[in-house]
Amino acid sequence: MYKSKIYEKLMFFGLIGFLILFVAGCGLIAPEAEPSIDEDPEEVVRERDELKERIEDLESELADKQEQLEAAEADREQARQELEELEEKQQQLEELREQNKELEESLAEVKDAEARLEGENVIVTLDSEILFDFGDHRLRSESRQTLEDLAGIIAEHRDRMVAVEGHTCTVPVLPESQFPSNWHLSAARAVSVVEYLTEEHDLDSEQFFAGGYGEFRPVASNQTEEERAKNRRVEIVFYPPGIEREVLPAEEIRE
Secondary structure, three states: OHHHHHHHHHHHHHHHHHHHHHHHHHHHOOOOOOOOOOOOHHHHHHHHHHHHHHHHHHHHHHHHHHHHHHHHHHHHHHHHHHHHHHHHHHHHHHHHHHHHHHHHHHHHOOOOEEEEEEOOEEEEEEEHHHHEOOOOOOEOHHHHHHHHHHHHHHHOOOOOOEEEEEEOOOOOOOOOOOOOOHHHHHHHHHHHHHHHHHHHOOOOHHHEEEEEOOOOOOOOOOOOHHHHHHHOEEEEEEOOOOOOOOOOOHHHHHO
16 A cells, blocks of 8 residues: 555656646747737838839839830831831932933933933933023924924823923123023023924924023123034923922922
8 A cells, every 4th residue: 555655646746747747848849930010100100101102213214114115116117117118219310310321311302402310300301402592492404303202202201291391691782683692592492492393293382381591691701703612502392200290490399
């Protein structure tokens, strides 16, 4: 019986020791700490406001980038359209150059005519001595063949405006002349050529412009008779297709 009591005491103290060790062991393993939250309301509000401000800044920056992107896209589209227009104009210019070259070659075959290219225009020069007597505006019979050949070429290019320009040298008009100046004489000569082309060859008068420059557009000096003869001339200018048929000064049209 005594041993039994001792055994019970040992069991009791053993259980107590076990409990003490268990509690001590549990105390050695600390539970995970919960995330700390600043419980200061003002600090929470400040952080929230900072986040909202940052979000607003980012949204504003995104909107700016979007506008820049849209502007860049618009610029790219405009550049693409301008490039297409430029390429189209380049193609048209190349076609015009080819057409002008063919026209120049045709005009070069006309009797007593000298053809040349000048910018986008084709110009044929006729010596006044072939067309007119000195100081006169009436066409000579010898000029008919030349003008007939020109009329045939003009008829093939009805989409081009044609300017007929009269020029003289510095020798004044004759005292008995019906014209007060070389300017009037040169204009009358241009009109005579246009009237012949339109009346004798059924060409559209709206296709033509007639004007005179007198002695004010020389191609040579007027020191010798040979040089003055070069200045006495009629020039026929073929403009590119599509130019509006308006009665404008020849200088304004050619510029």
